[in-house]
Amino acid sequence: MSAQRGKDLLLKIGDDGAPESFAVIGGLRTKTLSLNSSIVDITHSQSTGGWRELLSGAGVRQASISGAGVFLNDAAAETVRSVFFSSLLRNWQIVVPGFGTIEGAFLIANLDYAGEHDREASMSLALESAGALAFTPEGS
Template sequence: MAIQKGKDLLLKIADGAGGFETVAGLRSRRLAFNSETVDVTHSESAGRWRELLAGAGVKRASVAGAGVFRDGASDALVRGLVFSGEVAEFQIVIPDFGRVEGPFQVAALEFRGEHAGEVAFDLSLESAGALSFTAI
C-alpha cells in the first residue's frame, strides 16, 4: 500500500436506501482491530512460557473520529443512534486497501467548543457483530 492522504480514510453510515453516506466533517479518524487472548498456560508448559489458545479470543474493532458536523443530516443520523442505542451498518473505506463493513454501535459522542471557534465533536464506535472486508 502506497502512502495515502489521511482525509481519504472515510467513515460512512448506511443511508437506509441500500447505500452509504459519508459522516460529514471528520478531520481525524482511527480504525483499530483487537483480538483478546485466552491464556492456557499450565504447570507443565514448556519452560513455563505462556501458551495461548489460537482463535479463541473475542475479536472487535473500534473506530474513533473527530471533526465538525457540516450538515444537519449527518448530525441527526449519528445523534439518533446515540439516543436510540441502536446498532447500524457502517463502512470504513481505507484507500488503496479495502472496505470494512458491518454493524457498529455509537459508544460515545462528545461535543466541545472554543469561545472563538466552531463546535466540534468526538465520536467512538464499537463493532457489534461480524465484519466483512472487501479489497479495493
C-alpha cells in the same frame, strides 16, 4: 500498504435500507480504527520450557472507531444524533485507503460536541463493533 493521505480515511453510516446505501457523516479531521483480539492462554505445567501457549482461533475480536471533526450537513448531524439517542445498532463502513473497507454493525458509544468562541462547532464520536465485520480489500 504505502503512505496514504489521512484525509482519505472515511467513516460512513448506513441508511438501514434494502439495499443499504452509505453516506459520509462529516468532515472528520482525526480518525482512528483499532482492531483488537483477546487471547486465551492455555499454558500448563508441561508447556515446553515454560513458554506461554495460546489457543489459536479463540478469544473475542472487536473493532473500535473514533473520530473528530465537523458534520457535513444538518441531515448527517440529525442521523447521528437520532441513532445515538435511540441506542440503535447501525451498519457503518470504514474505508481505509491502501487497505480496504470494513463494514458491520456498530453502536455509538460516545458523542461529544465542542466549540470555541472563535471557531466552528465540532463533534467527536466513538463506535464499538457489535457483531461480525466484513473486510473487502482495496481493488476488489
